[in-house]
Amino acid sequence: MRSPTLTVEDVKKIIDNQESISDLEFLSKGGQKVVFKCKINDDYYTLKFLELSDWDDSGDLNETHDIQSEILARATREIDIMRKCDTPTLVKLGPIGMTLTEYNGKKFLYFSEEFVEGEDLFQILSKRTLSQMEAIQLGIDIATAIEHLWSIGMVHRDIKPKNIMRKMDGTFVLLDTGIAFDTQGKALTQAFHIVGTRIYMSPEQLANIKASLDFRSDLYLLGIVLYESLTGKHPFFTPGINSVQLVSRVIGGEYEPISQLCKDIHPKLERLINRLLSVQPHLRYRSCSSLIQQLKKIREEL
Structure with missing residues (x-):
């Protein structure tokens, strides 16, 4: 299109x-x-x-x-x-x-x-990574957006840096809900190209298991965005990788530990992101509120 x-x-x-x-x-x-x-x-x-x-x-x-x-x-x-x-x-x-x-x-x-005055996360990450405090704010705000979408039975499905704006006050806003999946009604198709590009899709999205999509799929995408925001690198994509290798890495949960790329990361924040990137949805957070609560606790320790 x-x-x-x-x-x-x-x-x-x-x-x-x-x-x-x-x-x-x-x-x-x-x-x-x-x-x-x-x-x-x-x-x-x-x-x-x-x-x-x-x-x-x-x-x-x-x-x-x-x-x-x-x-x-x-x-x-x-x-x-x-x-x-x-x-x-x-x-x-x-x-x-x-x-x-x-x-x-x-x-x-x-x-x-x-009109959201600010800069999208993609532009920001092209120049620098986020601090841990900024990443925690990002996590809280996008998890809040996911929670509100889920309250009306919606899954965003397209959470990525280009769809996130950082406002002038340092808070974040999620954009482009047009591709959202209605768990109670007709599903819209999702056109995507993965050859030679970064992808922001959960294992269940790649497997096209629409019946199993819920807010935890969006939490997985948030995990990708948080990983990239702190390290400057997509957890699964590297230049030159082909689509089969890329999908295999996502399905297999193969990525470099965050602490090897971001030496000073708080251990609890690394574990939180690892949990978001769990291949199996049931290993991610059971609710957005529990994730938000954990992010706030980590913020207090920084």
């Missing part, structure tokens, strides 16, 4: 009837979305655009319909989750709900979200 090609001028024409929107500027592009920053009634938000008609020339009407339905379903799910989960650790819905429109013969979907 490709992100749409839109300029600031294009968006101004699309939202021409929205007098409350001003200060529009391009923010980012990737995956299925192109994102703009704007001011709505004097507060900053992001506007996310997804193109629905980019697939009309594929030649396969059934495939086109399926892809468009998938995009709509993901956007609807993302908006629904933002409405249901009231926590500062998950991004909030803005004043403009899901809107369908046409521009230059193409169909677009757009909606607004809370």
